[in-house]
Amino acid sequence: MTVRLIDDKALWDRTVDESPGGSIFHKWDLLHIVEKYSGYKLFPYGVYRGAELTCVFPAFFRVYRGLRLVFSPPPQTLLPYLGMVMAGTYYELRQKRKETYLTEAIREISDDLKKLSPNYVNIMTGPQLEDVRPFMWHRYEAGASYEYAIDLKRPLEDIWAGFDSTCKKNIKRCEKLGLEMRQVNDASAFYQIMGEKFSEKGHRTLYQGGDATYLKEILDAYPDHIKMYFLYDGEEVAGVHTIGEYKGKCTLWLGSASGHYNEYMLWELIKLERSRGMGLFEIPDANTERVLPFKSKFNPSLELGFLVRKKDAIGAIAEWAFANVVRSWV
Numbered sequence: 001m002t003v004r005l006i007d008d009k010a011l012w013d014r015t016v017d018e019s020p021g022g023s024i025f026h027k028w029d030l031l032h033i034v035e036k037y038s039g040y041k042l043f044p045y046g047v048y049r050g051a052e053l054t055c056v057f058p059a060f061f062r063v064y065r066g067l068r069l070v071f072s073p074p075p076q077t078l079l080p081y082l083g084m085v086m087a088g089t090y091y092e093l094r095q096k097r098k099e100t101y102l103t104e105a106i107r108e109i110s111d112d113l114k115k116l117s118p119n120y121v122n123i124m125t126g127p128q129l130e131d132v133r134p135f136m137w138h139r140y141e142a143g144a145s146y147e148y149a150i151d152l153k154r155p156l157e158d159i160w161a162g163f164d165s166t167c168k169k170n171i172k173r174c175e176k177l178g179l180e181m182r183q184v185n186d187a188s189a190f191y192q193i194m195g196e197k198f199s200e201k202g203h204r205t206l207y208q209g210g211d212a213t214y215l216k217e218i219l220d221a222y223p224d225h226i227k228m229y230f231l232y233d234g235e236e237v238a239g240v241h242t243i244g245e246y247k248g249k250c251t252l253w254l255g256s257a258s259g260h261y262n263e264y265m266l267w268e269l270i271k272l273e274r275s276r277g278m279g280l281f282e283i284p285d286a287n288t289e290r291v292l293p294f295k296s297k298f299n300p301s302l303e304l305g306f307l308v309r310k311k312d313a314i315g316a317i318a319e320w321a322f323a324n325v326v327r328s329w330v
Contacts, residue, residue: 001047001048001049001054001104001105001107001108002047002048002108003045003046003047003048003108003109003111003112004045004046004048005043005044005045005046006044006045006046006056007044009028009029011046011053012028012044012046012056013027013028015053015056015085015087015088016028016056016085017247018087018088019085019086019087019088019090019091019128020088020091020128021084021085021086021091021126021128021129022085022128022247023081023085023126023128023244023246023251024222024225024226024244024245024246024251025073025079025080025081025082025244026056026058026082026085027222028044029221029222030218030221030222031044031058033214033217033218033221034060034073034074034077034079035060036217037077037213037214037217038060038062038074038076038077039062039074040060040061040062040069040071040074041060041061041062042058042059042060043058043059043060043061043116044056044057044058045057045058045059045109045112047104047105047108047109049101049104052087052089053087054086054087054089054090054101054105055084055085055086055087055090055101055105055109056084056085056087057072057083057084057085057109058072058073058082059071059072059109059113060072060073060074061116061118062074067119067120067314067315067318068116068117068118068119068120069118069119069120069122070113070116070118070120070121070122071121071122071123072122072123072124073124077214078253078254080124080126080147080251080253080284080285081124081125081126081145081147081284081305082123082124082125082126083123083124083125083126083129083306083308084105084106084109084123084125084129085128086101086102086105086129090102098131099131102131102134103134103137105134106134106135106138107134107138110135110138110140118310118315119311119312119314119315119318120309120310120311120312120315120318120319121140121308121309121310121311122307122308122309123135123306123307123308123309124145124305124306124307124308125145125305125306125307125308126305127147127149127303127304127305129305129306130304132306132308135308138310139310140308140309140310141308141309141310142306142307142308142309143306143307143309144304144305144306144307145287145304145305145306145307146286146287146302146303146304146305147282147283147284147285147286147302147303147305148282148283148284148286148295148296148298148300148301148302148303149280149281149282149283149300149301149303150270150280150281150283150298150299150300150301151279151280151301152250152270152273152274152278152279152280152281153279156271156274159270159274162298162299163267163297163298163299164297164299166297167263167297167298170260170263170264171260171263171264171267173260174260174261174263174264175264177233179231179232179233179238179261179264180231180232181229181230181231181232181265181268181269181272182229182230182232183227183228183229184228184229184230185219185223185228186228186230187212187213187215187216187219187228188212188216189230189237189240190212190215190228190230190240190242190254191211191212191215192212193237193240193256194240194254194255194256215242215254219242224245225244225245225246226242226243226244226245226253227242227243227245228240228241228242228243229241229242229243229255229265229269231257231261231264231265231268233261238257238258238261238265239255239256239257239258239261239262239264239265240255240256240257241253241254241255241256241257241265241266241269242254242255243255243269243273245273245276245278248277248278248279248280249278249279249280249281249282250269250273250278250280250281250282251282251284252266252269252281252282252283252284253284262294263297266298269281270298281300282303283295283298283300286302286303
């Protein structure tokens with residue numbers, strides 16, 4: 001196998017579209033918007049077996065205060081995961097051939113990343129990549145990364161029956177208030193609302209870029225896939241959520257609502273996405289203990305992804321400093 005940078009948008013997007021492992025966050029234009037606002041340079045790697053493209057891998061590189069950093073996805077871009085996408089044909093192979101393809105692809109990626117001389121590499125995969133053993137064989141650390149998912153192919157009454165009793169009470173209470181959920185395209189208002197919530201938690205900014213233009217460009221680039229909803233209680237905004245719709249899956253991407261409005265808004269989104277033919281409702285980030293009591297009350301299944309890291313001595317010191325002093329990666 002050989003690895004080289006891809007400069008063909010159509011080839012990249014076709015590979016992502018045809019792969020069960022491809023997500024809306026892997027799409028070409030979205031990756032370039034992330035590059036524009038994150039301060040990281042995108043390296044769109046492609047791994048070839050002869051003339052066949054077997055894998056794509058978006059890596060983001062930056063030199064910061066002498067540190068050479070590789071992320072997929074970059075920090076403060078709020079992407080829930082990224083990492084490599086194996087071509088659709090990979091999923092049709094028998095296990096022995098799968099392992100050969102995957103091992104060779106990861107070896108090629110790992111060898112090419114070495115050319116960047118990174119002090120720190122951080123890759124967050126989605127639940128579609130089930131095997132990261134080849135990374136471990138190349139001396140990467142690998143840990144579990146979890147998210148939740150609700151199967152929307154079930155009858156709606158079965159989904160409702162799984163909610164805990166407090167969740168159901170809060171939803172029924174909201175149903176009496178005459179609330180209205182509308183699809184909007186107001187990135188500025190969304191950014192202001194979410195920015196205030198982030199500020200309350202001690203974060204400096206919602207995401208890289210410092211204003212609403214990052215999210216606005218994503219909304220404008222993917223109007224059929226990235227959608228924003230506001231929940232109104234009269235004239236007052238009670239909740240906001242931005243979701244991704246792609247290949248039969250809805251991802252609850254960004255957003256929040258106040259108090260019991262949150263349960264109601266998620267239930268309205270679940271019903272809406274099910275009516276649109278989505279088969280899965282994905283709720284990222286089941287790793288943070290403080291958010292689990294809310295997310296688990298919808299009786300979701302647990303999905304497994306991976307956090308893959310590699311660091312030298314300098315990278316290990318930097319990781320500790322950012323985690324314990326700065327509190328976030330740049």
